[in-house]
Amino acid sequence: MKEIRDMLFQIMHQNILDYENHYQNVFLQFLNLLKSKNYQITDEVKKQVRDILDENERFIRTLLNGLTVQVKISKQPLKPDIVQRIQEKIWNTKYPDGLTLSERLWKNKKETEKEFYKVLKKQMALGKTFTETAYKIQKHMEKLHGKKFVQLTKEEIKLIEKLRTTAKAMIKGEITKEKFQKILKQYEKYIKQRKESPYGVKTAHQQLLKNLTKAVENLSEEAVDDAIKWYMYDKQLYNLKRIARTETANIYHIMVIENWQDNEFVIGYRWRLSSAHEIRDICDEYANVDFGLGKGVFPKDKVPPKVAHPHCTCIIEPVFK
Numbered sequence: 001m002k003e004i005r006d007m008l009f010q011i012m013h014q015n016i017l018d019y020e021n022h023y024q025n026v027f028l029q030f031l032n033l034l035k036s037k038n039y040q041i042t043d044e045v046k047k048q049v050r051d052i053l054d055e056n057e058r059f060i061r062t063l064l065n066g067l068t069v070q071v072k073i074s075k076q077p078l079k080p081d082i083v084q085r086i087q088e089k090i091w092n093t094k095y096p097d098g099l100t101l102s103e104r105l106w107k108n109k110k111e112t113e114k115e116f117y118k119v120l121k122k123q124m125a126l127g128k129t130f131t132e133t134a135y136k137i138q139k140h141m142e143k144l145h146g147k148k149f150v151q152l153t154k155e156e157i158k159l160i161e162k163l164r165t166t167a168k169a170m171i172k173g174e175i176t177k178e179k180f181q182k183i184l185k186q187y188e189k190y191i192k193q194r195k196e197s198p199y200g201v202k203t204a205h206q207q208l209l210k211n212l213t214k215a216v217e218n219l220s221e222e223a224v225d226d227a228i229k230w231y232m233y234d235k236q237l238y239n240l241k242r243i244a245r246t247e248t249a250n251i252y253h254i255m256v257i258e259n260w261q262d263n264e265f266v267i268g269y270r271w272r273l274s275s276a277h278e279i280r281d282i283c284d285e286y287a288n289v290d291f292g293l294g295k296g297v298f299p300k301d302k303v304p305p306k307v308a309h310p311h312c313t314c315i316i317e318p319v320f321k
Contacts, residue, residue, distance in 0.1 A: 005252040005315060008067055012248040015063050016241055023237065026052060041117055049116060053109045056240055060105065064090055064247050071255050078259065086254045090247060093305055101247065108239070163187055242310055249307045253316060260318040261300060267321055269303045271296045274313035282308045293319065 030048055037045055068086045071078050078086075091102050099107065163183060170180040260266045271286040286308060287296045297319050298304070308314065 002315065004071060004255075005249075008071065008248050008252055009245075011067060011070060012063065012244055016244055019059050019240075020237060023056075026055070041121070049113055053112060057105050057109060060240065060243055060247075063244055064251065067248060067251050068255075071251070078255065082255070082258045085258050086251060089254050089305065090250055101243075105243075246307065246310045246312070249312055253307050254305070256316050256318065257300075257303060257305075263318070265320050266300070266318045268293050268297045268299045268319050269316040270294070270319050271298065271304075272315050272317060274315070276313055283312065283314050287314070 030052060033045060033048060065087055068083050068090070069077070071083075092100050094100055095104065097104075166175065166180055166183045169175045170177065256269065260269075268291070271283070271289070273283055273287045277283060286298075286304065289296060289298060291297065291299050291302065293299065298316075303316065
């Protein structure tokens with residue numbers, strides 16, 4: 001069964017990479033449109049914002065629905081009724097906040113659009129430059145999602161902003177090279193402590209450090225802003241990737257339940273901790289439940305309907321009589 005899950009994640013990761021390349025071009029076009037309109041929120045700008053957010057939502061829907069029809073057990077595709085039930089549960093099961101995935105996507109889209117205009121108007125009022133405006137928009141959205149989805153730590157935001165201001169101060173001759181090097185060493189230490197994620201976050205940190213160093217060598221303030229801007233752009237896709245990864249795990253989880261639920265020889269499902277599981281959380285409780293069927297085995301009517309938390313890589317497997 002594990003090979004099925006690995007296959008789903010492989011397909012998901014490739015789709016994410018392809019979409020990220022596409023999204024980069026779309027975002028560049030949008031920044032150019034903003035610049036051509038002198039940052040005025042015209043009907044054309046509003047339409048493109050909505051189009052970008054709608055496209056992000058379509059990508060997630062197409063990806064997840066497509067994954068359900070690619071699942072095969074013993075080289076045989078799932079029955080159409082099972083595929084339909086999996087899709088219904090992916091989109092319509094309520095999360096602890098009372099919202100379904102569909103409702104969450106809609107809410108996030110509306111909040112993102114609202115916050116984007118809020119930051120843009122503020123930057124216009126301050127008379128900021130193109131690169132500063134782009135950076136502020138992306139940084140604000142990162143903070144917004146960080147607060148809601150906890151993907152960018154306060155330490156990380158503070159450290160990156162410190163890098164930015166220190167690099168620009170070095171270019172202006174306001175600080176010594178020794179002080180700049182001290183800040184770089186702090187950041188290098190931080191990078192070494194980071195574990196690489198499936199989305200190349202550690203690699204992005206390393207690229208940011210390289211770009212900032214080059215910007216200082218070339219005495220280019222604009223290059224500093226660009227380095228930060230593109231790092232934040234890369235991180236801005238985090239929420240999209242997070243949803244894709246979590247719901248891909250849910251597709252596998254629900255598939256196991258739906259495929260074996262009516263099998264009279266299956267008494268329940270065992271919760272197995274992932275080999276990557278390090279920090280104790282609710283998964284440890286699930287892996288040690290005792291309903292009298294064996295350690296970590298849930299009866300059919302008590303198995304959790306979805307994975308335990310975002311980024312959960314634990315699996316369930318059928319337990320036979």
